[in-house]
Amino acid sequence: MDAETVPSRSNHLRRALAACRGAWSRATHLALDIALPTLCVACREPVDGEGVCAACWAKLSFIEPPYCPRLGIPFVYDPGPDMLSMEAIASPPAYQRARAAVRYDEVARTLVHALKYQDRTDLAPAMGRWMARAGRELLAGADMLIPVPLHWRRAWHRRYNQSGALARVIERQSGVKLRGDILQRARATEQQVGLSRPQRASNVQGAFKVSSERQSEIAGRRLVLIDDVLTSGATTDACARALLRAKAAQVDVLVFARVVDSPKAPI
Numbered sequence: 001m002d003a004e005t006v007p008s009r010s011n012h013l014r015r016a017l018a019a020c021r022g023a024w025s026r027a028t029h030l031a032l033d034i035a036l037p038t039l040c041v042a043c044r045e046p047v048d049g050e051g052v053c054a055a056c057w058a059k060l061s062f063i064e065p066p067y068c069p070r071l072g073i074p075f076v077y078d079p080g081p082d083m084l085s086m087e088a089i090a091s092p093p094a095y096q097r098a099r100a101a102v103r104y105d106e107v108a109r110t111l112v113h114a115l116k117y118q119d120r121t122d123l124a125p126a127m128g129r130w131m132a133r134a135g136r137e138l139l140a141g142a143d144m145l146i147p148v149p150l151h152w153r154r155a156w157h158r159r160y161n162q163s164g165a166l167a168r169v170i171e172r173q174s175g176v177k178l179r180g181d182i183l184q185r186a187r188a189t190e191q192q193v194g195l196s197r198p199q200r201a202s203n204v205q206g207a208f209k210v211s212s213e214r215q216s217e218i219a220g221r222r223l224v225l226i227d228d229v230l231t232s233g234a235t236t237d238a239c240a241r242a243l244l245r246a247k248a249a250q251v252d253v254l255v256f257a258r259v260v261d262s263p264k265a266p267i
Ligand SMILES: [Zn+2]
Pocket: 040, 041, 042, 043, 044, 045, 052, 053, 054, 055, 056, 057
């Protein structure tokens, strides 16, 4: 063995060892990926498949008829067709009809927050499917899905728009085309959390617009606005107003969860 070959052999050995180590580390990562079960987003118990375990799924409160045909708020009893809730008559929204998959309670809030703030885009397929089911009637006659837009600064921080992620799933489920380029934020708004109802309304007033070159595309069309949560309805109402100003024929609203204070008696 001469002096030349020793370093070269040891280099070779070192490279081979490094390659082995790399392969081993990739294999362990792969094994960990396979071995680590998905955890339920609400209770952190291992779960097969999507997002929520059976126990938490059972805790989700799906909104079923009877409900106000206008606002989608559940009724305590079925008053027969076309009976509106007191809210729908007292302060009718700019949009025509709203539907939600679930009530905004504890498990629903956990799902919404995980999708919105923790990059859990894997939850969107299940949430979007539940929405498509709740909004069947709206989607049947719709021309376009319009996600509620984020201001670009917030979109930059969050990297994606949760309403857009839900709308993509609903597009696949319903065949209604998603258009994320129609409605824009004209200005950044404060977070609606913690604001009173009138403050929420003035916070989003004039916050949305349809650019003039897009107006002809929605004129006379029936649109379904997609959002994650409906609280006071101020954001969806401001969006609907902007779309109707641009001559949309009708705007309906489909959300994952809506706040329901208590079941309402119809009038
Ligand atoms: Zn769970």
